Amino acid sequence: AQTVTQSQPEMSVQEAETVTLSCTYDTSESDYYLFWYKQPPSRQMILVIRQEAYKQQNATENRFSVNFQKAAKSFSLKISDSQLGDAAMYFCAYRSDLDQFYFGTGTSLTVIP
Amino acid sequence: DSGVTQTPKHLITATGQRVTLRCSPRSGDLSVYWYQQSLDQGLQFLIQYYNGEERAKGNILERFSAQQFPDLHSELNLSSLELGDSALYFCASSVGVREGEAFFGQGTRLTVV
Numbered sequence: 001a002q003t004v005t006q007s008q009p010e011m012s013v014q015e016a017e018t019v020t021l022s023c024t025y026d027t028s029e030s031d032y033y034l035f036w037y038k039q040p041p042s043r044q045m046i047l048v049i050r051q052e053a054y055k056q057q058n059a060t061e062n063r064f065s066v067n068f069q070k071a072a073k074s075f076s077l078k079i080s081d082s083q084l085g086d087a088a089m090y091f092c093a094y095r096s097d098l099d100q101f102y103f104g105t106g107t108s109l110t111v112i113p
Numbered sequence: 114d115s116g117v118t119q120t121p122k123h124l125i126t127a128t129g130q131r132v133t134l135r136c137s138p139r140s141g142d143l144s145v146y147w148y149q150q151s152l153d154q155g156l157q158f159l160i161q162y163y164n165g166e167e168r169a170k171g172n173i174l175e176r177f178s179a180q181q182f183p184d185l186h187s188e189l190n191l192s193s194l195e196l197g198d199s200a201l202y203f204c205a206s207s208v209g210v211r212e213g214e215a216f217f218g219q220g221t222r223l224t225v226v
Contacts, residue, residue, distance in 0.1 A: 033213070033214070037217075043219075045205070045217035099163065100161060100168075101146065101158070103158075
């Protein structure tokens with residue numbers, strides 16, 4: 001079975017600075033999708049960014065970008081120019097070829113004013 | 114707005130009781146997923162349905178059951194409730210054709226007293 005590991009339970013960043021959240025996964029599949037979801041205090045799950053495994057180019061969404069290393073099975077999220085509203089729990093997720101989603105345990109991000 | 118509707122938003126009930134949580138997926142989405150999130154915990158996968166059929170089962174207790182109806186809405190039934198069942202229950206939906214993200218509802222917050 002696929003597993004998703006987020007080794008950083010908590011991270012903090014100064015406002016306007018850059019922070020990178022780590023995620024690794026284990027799979028034998030060659031085609032899959034990876035996602036980062038954000039869960040603010042409201043507890044709503046919000047998609048931040050997605051990456052298709054067959055694409056070599058790293059996905060970017062405004063201040064959010066990923067570093068996808070397929071061979072290393074690594075999928076980190078970089079948040080640039082951090083804002084107070086970025087404070088949340090961030091979950092890395094893997095979508096398998098069988099349409100199942102596997103989530104990491106989450107990283108709690110604190111943004112310091 | 115993700116397009117996934119969950120009702121009710123909040124539910125308070127006593128131990129030993131039975132409740133039903135309802136989920137309406139996004140229009141066109143065939144897959145429905147149920148997750149449980151206890152306080153400060155990650156997402157625990159419960160069960161997945163695809164076009165009315167059970168596709169995958171996770172850590173779902175025998176006291177819990179679910180189904181997806183012909184109109185694709187889904188219900189999660191929780192019976193003989195215990196204090197430990199208090200959690201946020203999420204429904205998510207996806208197109209279900211091996212691509213794309215899962216869209217999450219706002220969740221049902223269940224409190225068992």
